[in-house]
Amino acid sequence: MTYDTQPNASHFVDGAYLEDAAGDPIDVVYPATGAVIARIHAATPAVIAKAVESGLRAQAEWAALSGRERGRVLTRAARIMRDRNRDLSVLETRDTGKPLSETLYVDATSAADALEYFGGLAGSLTGEHVQLGQDWVYTIREPLGLCVGIGAWNYPTQISCWKGAPALACGNAMIFKPSEETPLCALKVAEILVEAGAPAGLYNVVQGAGAVGAALVGHPDVAKVSLTGSVPTGRKVYAAAADGMKHVTMELGGKSPLLIFDDADPDDAVGGAILGNFYSSGQVCSNGTRVFVQRGIKEAFLARLAERLAQAKIGDPLDESVNFGPMVSARQREIVLGYIEKGKAEGARLVCGGSVIDGDGFYIQPTVFADVTDDMVIAREEIFGPVMAVLDFDDEAEAIARANNTPFGLSAGVFTRDLARGHRVIGQLRAGSCFINSYNDAPVEAPFGGVKMSGVGRENSKAAIHHYSQLKSVYVRMGRVEAPF
Ligand SMILES: NC(=O)c1ccc[n+]([C@@H]2O[C@H](COP(=O)([O-])OP(=O)(O)OC[C@H]3O[C@@H](n4cnc5c(N)ncnc54)[C@H](O)[C@@H]3O)[C@@H](O)[C@H]2O)c1
Numbered sequence: 101m102t103y104d105t106q107p108n109a110s111h112f113v114d115g116a117y118l119e120d121a122a123g124d125p126i127d128v129v130y131p132a133t134g135a136v137i138a139r140i141h142a143a144t145p146a147v148i149a150k151a152v153e154s155g156l157r158a159q160a161e162w163a164a165l166s167g168r169e170r171g172r173v174l175t176r177a178a179r180i181m182r183d184r185n186r187d188l189s190v191l192e193t194r195d196t197g198k199p200l201s202e203t204l205y206v207d208a209t210s211a212a213d214a215l216e217y218f219g220g221l222a223g224s225l226t227g228e229h230v231q232l233g234q235d236w237v238y239t240i241r242e243p244l245g246l247c248v249g250i251g252a253w254n255y256p257t258q259i260s261c262w263k264g265a266p267a268l269a270c271g272n273a274m275i276f277k278p279s280e281e282t283p284l285c286a287l288k289v290a291e292i293l294v295e296a297g298a299p300a301g302l303y304n305v306v307q308g309a310g311a312v313g314a315a316l317v318g319h320p321d322v323a324k325v326s327l328t329g330s331v332p333t334g335r336k337v338y339a340a341a342a343d344g345m346k347h348v349t350m351e352l353g354g355k356s357p358l359l360i361f362d363d364a365d366p367d368d369a370v371g372g373a374i375l376g377n378f379y380s381s382g383q384v385c386s387n388g389t390r391v392f393v394q395r396g397i398k399e400a401f402l403a404r405l406a407e408r409l410a411q412a413k414i415g416d417p418l419d420e421s422v423n424f425g426p427m428v429s430a431r432q433r434e435i436v437l438g439y440i441e442k443g444k445a446e447g448a449r450l451v452c453g454g455s456v457i458d459g460d461g462f463y464i465q466p467t468v469f470a471d472v473t474d475d476m477v478i479a480r481e482e483i484f485g486p487v488m489a490v491l492d493f494d495d496e497a498e499a500i501a502r503a504n505n506t507p508f509g510l511s512a513g514v515f516t517r518d519l520a521r522g523h524r525v526i527g528q529l530r531a532g533s534c535f536i537n538s539y540n541d542a543p544v545e546a547p548f549g550g551v552k553m554s555g556v557g558r559e560n561s562k563a564a565i566h567h568y569s570q571l572k573s574v575y576v577r578m579g580r581v582e583a584p585f
């Protein structure tokens with residue numbers, strides 16, 4: 101059985117599919133062929149009102165359960181997701197164009213990891229007791245209320261659960277709005293949560309583009325907004341949330357540095373650079389797209405890299421032997437091609453790739469530029485496609501200073517056999533999610549998120565609990581009350 105790409109209806113609200121054909125139509129396109137595989141509608145004000153009303157109702161019921169009872173529902177949902185991993189992965193591939201050889205191992209899998217991990221934590225969320233002589237204070241960790249999650253198009257299943265799982269574990273409800281580019285997968289997550297025992301309305305999915313997202317963010321009954329998206333969208337959403345004094349998590353873009361020293365294992369360094377630039381056709385927020393290579397090993401590094409890239413199998417993402425797929429949309433391909441042209445015009449050396457691949461899908465060759473300088477546009481702006489910029493450096497202090505010279509701060513990596521240097525360098529790089537002799541690992545146990553313009557707050561790990569709950573403190577006086585008059 102594989103899932104039909106045309107969902108029963110556009111939205112999943114109050115425990116069931118919901119349609120309102122008055123909403124703007126959205127065509128869902130399979131990036132490998134350009135074919136329309138589904139048509140849905142953006143949420144109307146009536147759909148949003150029903151999502152909010154049912155979310156508030158479900159949240160009150162859900163928060164009254166013990167953490168252990170909530171956790172049981174989440175871990176059951178995780179099991180269902182693992183049982184249906186192949187079907188969910190095929191749907192993710194159709195939604196995003198990412199190869200099945202990736203989606204089978206990363207998307208529903210990491211979503212299930214989040215449900216399992218936060219399901220496990222739910223029963224252990226407690227406050228504390230502070231003795232103050234005879235008097236005492238206790239704290240209660242309370243949910244925030246109705247949360248809104250807004251997703252990007254690169255990891256639709258993962259994002260829906262990286263936000264939903266901690267929110268629900270803490271006793272909140274969530275309305276999730278997927279990206280309009282990839283609206284299909286979150287509907288399955290909502291279905292599975294209901295099947296696992298979540299009350300109707302606890303996790304609603306409504307569709308639409310920025311206007312629907314903005315309506316949710318501005319809704320007075322919403323207590324928190326978690327966005328995964330670009331920095332320009334983050335600015336708008338953060339400002340709108342601030343107007344209502346709402347909690348936020350901002351998982352935004354990056355232009356992360358990867359520093360490769362001349363003592364690094366050459367194959368591991370090339371492997372890390374490939375994972376950090378070409379996985380998901382480069383559509384990964386944390387990618388290490390500024391690859392600083394110590395001058396002495398640069399040409400050897402480039403030669404090995406070109407050899408390995410020639411082995412990429414580009415093609416039908418549903419063929420499990422394929423490991424490099426198309427861009428998510430024709431629009432994203434145009435954006436990336438524009439950057440490739442800028443790189444050429446600015447005088448960077450094109451080592452490989454640089455062109456579209458003929459056909460109906462939105463494919464671009466894996467592309468590497470060398471001799472890139474810090475001032476070039478391809479070294480400064482997030483491209484969000486398969487384009488690696490290789491920059492030379494001479495010494496450690498110089499590399500650190502140049503790596504930090506960016507408004508972004510999502511990730512950073514270093515490859516060296518000298519572990520003391522690895523820790524010393526990472527300690528000075530201003531980024532939230534860092535790697536030594538590795539790149540782009542994101543286990544649910546590790547906090548994930550950025551500094552500077554790359555974001556606010558953290559997803560995953562115990563840290564996420566703090567972003568989906570608040571503390572009430574209660575002072576208890578054991579003696580008489582002495583008032584001045
Ligand atoms: N840090 C992370 O964890 C992470 C993960 C994945 C992607 N990203 C970033 O996401 C970007 C690519 O994704 P994208 O193109 O979908 O991003 P985007 O900013 O265009 O859109 C993100 C989401 O925000 C919604 N949106 C747009 N305007 C809005 C508004 N005014 N109010 C509320 N919602 C609004 C969109 O409909 C979409 O669902 C890249 O910059 C990438 O780095 C970050």
Ligand SMILES: C[N+](C)(C)CCCC=O
Nearest residue numbers: 254255384385386540542
């Ligand atoms: C698991 N990955 C591949 C690091 C993706 C994290 C989410 C960013 O786009």
